[in-house]
Amino acid sequence: MSDTTPAPVDDTAGFADTAEVDDFGTVPQDEVRDETSFALFEGDEGRLDEPQRRAFVALLRHTYVSARTHADEWRAVLDAEAQLRSRLNDLFLELHVDRDREVAWKRQARSESQRRAFPTLLRDVPYTREETIVLVWLRMRLRADTRPGPDQVVVDRSEILGHVAGFLPAGSTDRTRDEARVASAVDRLVRARILLRTSDPDRFRVASVVEVLLPLERLLELDTWLRTATSDGGEVVDGAAPGLQAEPADTDDEGEPAA
Incomplete structure (x- = not known):
């Protein structure tokens, strides 16, 4: 004759591999994971994933x-x-x-009240003469290009040097100094990702962000300034274009693809 005595019932069945139940059969609150938390490290109270x-x-x-x-x-x-x-x-x-x-x-951000000044994290660093000349030329190249898609215009370092040379004094004999200034301008625009590197170190794609930096009305204003400064004195004077400001350039190449 078989044994029909019921086996003891385990009241904790179904909670295995989760959390220990308390006297009321519920999971302790401190053991429940907050599914809405974006915490990535101990003590993290951030609200962004x-x-x-x-x-x-x-x-x-x-x-x-x-x-x-x-x-x-x-x-x-x-x-x-x-x-x-x-x-x-x-x-x-x-x-x-x-x-x-x-x-x-x-x-x-700029305060609408002249009596209030906000603390700043950014420094406005004016573009140099050479950087301004190159920026205006790059913007002109983008404006003239009709191909669809961003960052399609490609320029050579020699093209940039040749263009800037047209704004230098006719009697300039320090070619090494002039080329160094242009090289410095190119390097800064590369760090700022206005010029994007390609597999050729002397060829760059022009980032469409230059259209943001120089909208059409600003472009025309700067182009007039450059032409006037050049025709009056034979060269663009040292210093930045009036009112043209830039943020500090990037200092690393993270995320920048080679084209």
């Missing part, structure tokens, strides 16, 4: 973020534009997003 944080850092570190230079961060900007704008506003910065050109950048 990891892709959004990486986009936030990229916006702070670089002159701009684009679909070409930082594809993942650009997608995060599109997905969390409001959150990132809020975080930047907390730092007295403004977020600008151009979806047509697929580029996002920051600017220092």
Whole structure:
């Protein structure tokens, strides 16, 4: 005859591999994972997920973020534009997003009241004479190009040097100094990702972000200034173009693709 005595029932069945039950059969609160938390390290109270944080850092570190230079961060900007704008506003910065050109950048917020000055994280560093000449020329090249898609215009270092030479004094004999200044201008524009490196160290793609830096009305104003300065004195005087400011250039090449 078989034994029909019921086996003892394990009241904890179904909770294995989870958390130990308390006297009321519920999981202790401190053992429940907060699925809404974005914590990435101990003590982390941030409210952005990891892709959004990486986009936030990229916006702070670089002159701009684009679909070409930082594809993942650009997608995060599109997905969390409001959150990132809020975080930047907390730092007295403004977020600008151009979806047509697929580029996002920051600017220092300006107070509407002359009596209030905001603390700043950015320094306005004027472009030099050579940098201004190159920027205007690059913008002209982009304006003349009709091919679809961003960053399609390619320029050679020798083209840049030849163009800037037209604005130097006719009697200049220090060719080495002049070329060094142009080389320095090119290097800065490369660090700022206005000129994008290619597999050839002397060839660069022109980033469409230059259209943001120099909208058409600003381009015409600077072109007039350059022509007037050159015709009056035979050369563009040292110093920056009036009112043309730039943020500090990037100091690394992270995320920059070779074309």
